[in-house]
Amino acid sequence: MKPDLKPPRWAERLLEFFCAPHLLEEVQGDLHERFQRQAMLFGAKIARQQYAWNVLSFIRPFALKRKKSEYPSTYLYRPDMFRNYLKIAVRNLVKNKVYSFINIAGLSAGMAVAILIGLWMWDELSYNKYHQNYEKIVRVMQHVTNNGEVQTWPNTPLPLAEELRKSYGSDFKHVTVSQDAYSILSYGEKKFSKKGAYFEPQITEMLTLKMLKGTRNGLQNPNAILLSESVAKAFFGEVDPLDKIMKMDNQTDVKVTGVYEDLPANSDFHEVTFIAPWQLYYNNNEWVRTMADPWRPNAFHIYAQLIPNADITTVSYKIKDAKLNKVSKELAKKKPEVFLHPMSKWHLYSDFKNGVNVGGKIQYVWLFGISGLFVLLLACINFMNLSTARSEKRAKEVGIRKAVGSVRAQIVYQFFFESLLMVFFSFVFALLLAQLMLPFFNSVADKTMSVPWGNPLFWFTGFGFSLLCGLVAGSYPAFYLSSFQPLKILKGTFRAGRWAALPRQVLVTIQFTVSVTLIIGTIIVFRQVKFAQNRPMGYNSNGLVTLPMYTSEIHTHFDAVKKELTKSGAIIDMAEAGSPPTENYSSTSTIEWKDKDPNLSVDFQTIAISFDYGKTIGWSFKEGRDFSKEFSTDSSGLILNEAAVKFMGLKNPVGETIKWYGTSNKVIGVVKDMIVQSPFQQVKPSIYHLTPYPGGVIIVKINPLASAGKALSEVETVFKKFNPSQPFEYQFVDEEYAKKFDNEERIGQLATFFAILAIFISCLGIFGLASFIAEQRTKEIGIRKVLGASVTNLWQMLSKDFVILVIISCVISAPIAYYFLQEWLQKYTYRTEISGWIFAVAGFGALVITLLTVSFQAIKAALMNPVKSLKTE
Amino acid sequence: MRRTYLGEFEEVVLLMVAILDGEAYGVTVSQALEEHTGRVVTFGTVHNTLIRLEEKGFVSSQLGGATNERGGRRKRIFQVTALGSRALQEIQQLRHELWQMMPPTKLRLTGL
Numbered sequence: 001m002k003p004d005l006k007p008p009r010w011a012e013r014l015l016e017f018f019c020a021p022h023l024l025e026e027v028q029g030d031l032h033e034r035f036q037r038q039a040m041l042f043g044a045k046i047a048r049q050q051y052a053w054n055v056l057s058f059i060r061p062f063a064l065k066r067k068k069s070e071y072p073s074t075y076l077y078r079p080d081m082f083r084n085y086l087k088i089a090v091r092n093l094v095k096n097k098v099y100s101f102i103n104i105a106g107l108s109a110g111m112a113v114a115i116l117i118g119l120w121m122w123d124e125l126s127y128n129k130y131h132q133n134y135e136k137i138v139r140v141m142q143h144v145t146n147n148g149e150v151q152t153w154p155n156t157p158l159p160l161a162e163e164l165r166k167s168y169g170s171d172f173k174h175v176t177v178s179q180d181a182y183s184i185l186s187y188g189e190k191k192f193s194k195k196g197a198y199f200e201p202q203i204t205e206m207l208t209l210k211m212l213k214g215t216r217n218g219l220q221n222p223n224a225i226l227l228s229e230s231v232a233k234a235f236f237g238e239v240d241p242l243d244k245i246m247k248m249d250n251q252t253d254v255k256v257t258g259v260y261e262d263l264p265a266n267s268d269f270h271e272v273t274f275i276a277p278w279q280l281y282y283n284n285n286e287w288v289r290t291m292a293d294p295w296r297p298n299a300f301h302i303y304a305q306l307i308p309n310a311d312i313t314t315v316s317y318k319i320k321d322a323k324l325n326k327v328s329k330e331l332a333k334k335k336p337e338v339f340l341h342p343m344s345k346w347h348l349y350s351d352f353k354n355g356v357n358v359g360g361k362i363q364y365v366w367l368f369g370i371s372g373l374f375v376l377l378l379a380c381i382n383f384m385n386l387s388t389a390r391s392e393k394r395a396k397e398v399g400i401r402k403a404v405g406s407v408r409a410q411i412v413y414q415f416f417f418e419s420l421l422m423v424f425f426s427f428v429f430a431l432l433l434a435q436l437m438l439p440f441f442n443s444v445a446d447k448t449m450s451v452p453w454g455n456p457l458f459w460f461t462g463f464g465f466s467l468l469c470g471l472v473a474g475s476y477p478a479f480y481l482s483s484f485q486p487l488k489i490l491k492g493t494f495r496a497g498r499w500a501a502l503p504r505q506v507l508v509t510i511q512f513t514v515s516v517t518l519i520i521g522t523i524i525v526f527r528q529v530k531f532a533q534n535r536p537m538g539y540n541s542n543g544l545v546t547l548p549m550y551t552s553e554i555h556t557h558f559d560a561v562k563k564e565l566t567k568s569g570a571i572i573d574m575a576e577a578g579s580p581p582t583e584n585y586s587s588t589s590t591i592e593w594k595d596k597d598p599n600l601s602v603d604f605q606t607i608a609i610s611f612d613y614g615k616t617i618g619w620s621f622k623e624g625r626d627f628s629k630e631f632s633t634d635s636s637g638l639i640l641n642e643a644a645v646k647f648m649g650l651k652n653p654v655g656e657t658i659k660w661y662g663t664s665n666k667v668i669g670v671v672k673d674m675i676v677q678s679p680f681q682q683v684k685p686s687i688y689h690l691t692p693y694p695g696g697v698i699i700v701k702i703n704p705l706a707s708a709g710k711a712l713s714e715v716e717t718v719f720k721k722f723n724p725s726q727p728f729e730y731q732f733v734d735e736e737y738a739k740k741f742d743n744e745e746r747i748g749q750l751a752t753f754f755a756i757l758a759i760f761i762s763c764l765g766i767f768g769l770a771s772f773i774a775e776q777r778t779k780e781i782g783i784r785k786v787l788g789a790s791v792t793n794l795w796q797m798l799s800k801d802f803v804i805l806v807i808i809s810c811v812i813s814a815p816i817a818y819y820f821l822q823e824w825l826q827k828y829t830y831r832t833e834i835s836g837w838i839f840a841v842a843g844f845g846a847l848v849i850t851l852l853t854v855s856f857q858a859i860k861a862a863l864m865n866p867v868k869s870l871k872t873e
Numbered sequence: 874m875r876r877t878y879l880g881e882f883e884e885v886v887l888l889m890v891a892i893l894d895g896e897a898y899g900v901t902v903s904q905a906l907e908e909h910t911g912r913v914v915t916f917g918t919v920h921n922t923l924i925r926l927e928e929k930g931f932v933s934s935q936l937g938g939a940t941n942e943r944g945g946r947r948k949r950i951f952q953v954t955a956l957g958s959r960a961l962q963e964i965q966q967l968r969h970e971l972w973q974m975m976p977p978t979k980l981r982l983t984g985l
Contacts, residue, residue: 023920026936029946030899030916036942037900057917062924 005044007035007051015055022067027058076409082417088397089418099390102768103383104426106761107469110379111430113757114465116441117372119434119449124365127266127347132208133305136173138312138340140164140302142323143355145335146601152352155298156323158288160338163322164304171306171315176200178301179281184550184726185225185274186247187235191727193550194231196274198281199303204260206305207269213242214258222279225254231273232259248276249550250725252284265448268346295327304340316340334589334601364747371754374514378758380473381507382765383419387477388504389772398481399489411482419474420467427466444749446742476503504769505805511762512809512846513816518755519842520817524834525748528825529741531832537737538674538683539581540618543702544733545712546580553723555694558610561722565700570714572703573616576695578608581617582736584676584686585696591687592659593648604644605676605684608691614639614671616701617733624654624669627690635690637668644685645670658687665689679740680828699733759846763853766802770854774798774861781861782869794862799854806850810843817842879931879960885910886922887961890932891953898938898948899923923951931957 012028019027031054038047093100128134140160143150161177181196203209204216204226211218218226225246232241241256248254254276263270282288291297306315316339323336337355350360398411435451442449452458554561555576562574579585584605591602614626622642627634638658645653656667673683702711716728774781781794789797818834825831879887889905890897903919906912926932933954936947953961 025946026899026949027916027920029939029943029948030920032946033900033940033943034903034916054916057915058920060917060921062921063917 005036005039005047007032008048011052011055015058019058019063020066023063027063031055076407076413081410085414085417086421088414089421092418093422096390098771099386099768100422102764103386103422104429106382106764107379107423107426107473108429108433109757110376110761111426111466111469112433112437113754114372114376115430115434115451115462116437117368118461119451120441120445120447121365121369123266123447123449124348124361128268128343130264130267131206131269131343133206134343136306136308136310136312137206137343138304138306138316139343139346140304140319141339141341142298143335143337143339143352146603150352150355151603152355153298154301154341156300156302156338157295157298158291158300159294159326160323161300161302163326164302164319168315168319168322171310171318172304173307174202174206174305176203176206176303177278178203178303179278179299180301181274181276181281182548182550183249183274183276185231185235186250186725187244190235191725192231192234193548193727193729194273195271196276197269197272198276198278200278202305203275203303204258206303207263209263210261212259212261213240214256216258218257219275219277221255221257222277222283223252223254224257224277226258226260226275227256228273229259229262232256248280251551252280254280266347268343293328295323295331306340312340312342333599368750371518371750375754375757375761376469378511378514378761378765380469381511382761382768383422383473384476385504385507385765386768386772387415387419387474388480389769394481395484395489398484399486402484402486403490408482412478415478415481416471416474419477420470423466423470423473427462431462444746444753446746505801508762508766508769508802508805509809509812511758511765512806512850513813515755515758515762516806516810516813516842516846517817517820518751518758519845520813520838521821522748522751522755523838523842524817524821524825524832525744525751527832527838528828529744529748532679532744532828532830533741535675535679535830536672538619538672541581541734541737543704543708544581544617545700545702545715545730546733546736547698547700547715547719547728547730549576549694549696549698550726551723552694553725554698554719557722561718564718565715568714569703570706570711571700573612573701575613575616575699576610577613577697577699578606578691578695580697580731580736581674581699581733582676582740588660588687590661593650593656596648603684605686607686607688608693608695609688610690610695613688613699616699617674618701619671619674622670622672624667626669631668633666634668635692636663636665637690638665639669639671639688640667641671641683641686641688642673643683644687647685660687660689675737679737680744680830682829759849763849766850767853767857770798770802770857773801774857778861778864778869781864782866785862785866786870791859791862795855795858798858798861799851802850802854803847806847807843810839810846814839814843879929879964882918883922883926883931884961884964885912886919887926887931887953887957890923890926890951891958891961895950895952897951900948902951923949926957927951930954931960 015028015031016024031051034054035047035051038050131137139154140156141152141154142156143152145151158177161175164172165175176199178200179198181198182193183196184191184193186192199219201217201219204211204219209216209226212229213232214226218224225248227235227241235241235246236244241259244256245253246256260275263272306312319338319340322338324332327336345357348360348362348365349357351358401411401414402408431451438449438451441447549555558574558576565571565574584607586606586608588604588606589602591604609627611627611629624639627637627639631637638660640648640653650656650667653667653670657664658667659665671688674686675683676686677684700715702708712730715730719726719728777798781789784794784797817839821834825834885906886902889902889909892909893901893905899916899920902923903914903916906914906919923932923934927934931954932951934949934951936949938950939945939947
């Protein structure tokens with residue numbers, strides 16, 4: 001027989017796979033005989049084809065059906081055996097306390113984190129779902145082009161709402177204009193300032209408010225107000241609030257016409273604690289009624305609800321030019337494009353870049369989801385590693401079980417049973433742990449979540465995940481241990497070869513890769529925060545306090561108040577401004593200067609201030625001078641910041657004339673850039689101007705010699721004297737400034753949390769492995785000691801393996817971390833560099849931690865008396 | 874009498890087994906089929922039929938006769954049982970009787 005005359009291999013395999021064993025011999029024989037003859041007659045090619053064809057012709061019931069075994073098969077679900085598995089599992093748990101602790105602790109830590117992350121993701125993903133019209137509610141927004149850059153604004157001009165109703169009304173069920181409200185509400189002696197909003201009456205239907213008192217028609221009367229449950233409680237306690245007359249901002253009487261259930265924390269409207277009719281705002285604000293060009297101020301929010309079968313994308317496209325068609329030529333230059341942002345995307349997809357939605361918080365949902373999964377994976381890896389490492393110990397058990405009649409499936413069941421038992425233990429601990437960690441987690445993540453004990457879905461997912469975990473973690477030991485041949489194990493010739501340790505090493509490497517990546521990430525996030533914090537603010541926030549003003553009493557008696565407070569030594573200085581130094585609400589596009597490129601579109605921040613503003617906050621001048629009462633012309637003077645000078649390209653800014661909305665103003669000074677908005681972005685061009693009108697806030701500089709508490713109480717008494725109607729409120733500027741880092745710091749804290757957990761779990765794992773290896777090599781260590789090895793030698797020998805694995809992990813994790821963090825840093829204009837030492841530190845740190853963990857076991861083993869270790873058998 | 878139905882193809886295969894007389898196994902049966910009836914059938918079909926005939930008790934089988942070209946695998950050699958041969962004879966008998974009953978004109982009409 002020629003060696004090349006062989007039937008196709010795959011067909012052989014296929015036949016061997018499907019054909020019943022008792023038929024295989026004759027069938028295969030026939031096929032081969034036929035094949036040889038065909039090959040002789042027609043050549044190898046045709047013979048092969050025929051062979052394959054014939055093999056396929058055997059795929060029919062008679063060949064597939066297996067002959068029944070003559071012997072009864074082992075019944076796999078015998079309760080006795082399960083009782084035995086349980087007994088053995090418990091004995092093993094108790095006997096190896098350290099392993100059991102490591103397994104359960106690691107796994108429950110991992111699961112607890114997975115539960116918390118799961119809750120967090122659930123909370124994020126169910127944002128706004130409280131509102132039943134969730135699918136159909138939209139926010140009207142606009143893209144505006146400024147010097148080629150597309151900006152996206154959530155605020156719109158007022159007449160747009162009417163335009164949508166009039167020209168596109170067939171697609172909208174409700175359209176409402178809205179304005180945020182921050183007002184003092186008072187009833188009798190009780191006064192609180194509360195956040196709320198002005199809406200048109202349909203809003204109650206749109207948001208499907210659950211009315212506890214009154215009806216959803218409550219906003220028809222312009223002097224009505226709806227209160228949230230908590231606000232109603234604060235004012236009226238148990239008394240029925242309906243039809244009570246309250247005062248808003250100490251001037252307007254409003255009647256309570258309804259109480260609605262508090263909106264949940266995961267609604268974008270959760271800060272709306274009262275709702276007042278839009279008409280009230282319109283009546284009370286003269287400027288809204290008398291706007292010269294109502295299409296100009298983008299100062300209003302518009303929300304809408306589409307009709308049931310309208311498609312948001314289509315309608316969004318339809319209304320694209322709703323504003324463009326109406327505005328003046330000059331505003332049309334900015335190519336305003338109106339679009340609808342669906343409620344389902346408000347929270348998670350809120351970022352726009354060049355007019356395109358680029359995600360937003362959804363990235364964090366992914367990031368944390370993946371991190372949580374990784375932590376869980378690390379814990380599962382521990383479990384697998386320790387179980388396989390202990391396999392040699394349990395090999396004898398497997399051998400004996402097989403020898404007395406266990407079939408392989410039973411061994412597989414046994415190990416799955418054990419791992420599931422462990423996993424469910426861990427699940428119980430994880431639930432406890434999650435409950436304990438929840439308050440901390442809530443404070444870090446800025447949430448108010450609770451474990452939904454009563455939710456069947458929660459239990460379903462919880463048990464589902466545990467089951468999956470148990471199967472994944474138990475699969476390797478179950479299939480590996482059950483594959484041992486009893487004869488070899490019992491004869492003692494069984495030795496897990498070098499390959500047996502390889503998967504374990506790979507898994508340890510994965511664990512450390514994840515851990516080191518997280519360490520690097522944590523360091524870089526914190527460096528980024530630090531980098532931005534170290535950026536000069538441009539002013540001195542020490543002892544700076546802002547006090548919001550809703551009424552004009554203090555403004556009228558400004559000088560008297562200031563005099564009284566400085567005289568008592570409570571404050572050094574005091575000023576008024578349109579907004580606190582950490583925020584700004586107004587901007588303008590109507591700025592003209594000499595040599596201005598007519599195509600350049602402008603967006604300048606405008607900050608209205610009083611005299612002494614600069615002195616109070618401590619800005620510093622680059623050129624020129626501050627506003628001064630000595631120059632009467634300063635009322636039309638301007639102070640620019642460096643960014644504005646740079647934007648305008650002025651060589652000698654001081655003395656230049658700048659036209660703002662047609663009026664000429666003289667630049668009297670240039671101040672160094674101050675960080676008002678995000679400390680991670682460039683400072684925007686800004687204009688400071690004097691205003692004779694009351695500002696939104698009073699800023700005071702507390703005397704550094706006085707204690708802050710005492711100074712503030714003095715400020716309070718004086719303010720109360722002049723303005724008894726307003727509750728005293730204040731904010732420290734440095735605290736407000738620090739809040740700008742909240743988001744980044746939160747990420748940093750969470751990254752730290754994950755990194756520590758990952759390291760902890762990984763270390764638990766190698767601690768277990770090290771102790772196991774030390775135990776396994778007891779005899780070897782004894783002999784080495786007898787032959788003269790020193791403790792250092794032995795320590796080196798035992799630690800070396802792990803150190804190599806950690807070094808490999810560092811090498812793998814460096815590029816991964818670099819890639820992802822480079823991506824993350826791209827978001828920030830002001831960003832730290834990823835320098836080499838960070839990788840070195842992270843790697844070194846991981847190495848030190850590993851050595852500490854391993855050394856404990858290594859030294860313990862190395863110090864053992866060789867007489868003892870060699871004597872025992 | 875237990876009447877077991879014998880299909881057309883089964884009958885042909887059973888005949889082949891009888892013809893081959895002690896030499897009938899998968900390969901030879903399918904070869905004989907091809908040779909004498911011109912029917913080309915796959916091995917799967919032949920084996921299937923042989924096994925069904927054995928289940929019905931028309932043939933018996935035993936293993937033996939390994940050759941080199943079979944890679945040392947044994948053949949399953951089939952032999953017609955008493956029941957099998959009686960079934961064949963009955964069919965033959967029945968056909969014969971039926972032929973006798975046919976009017977002679979009929980044969981001519983159909984061109985025979």
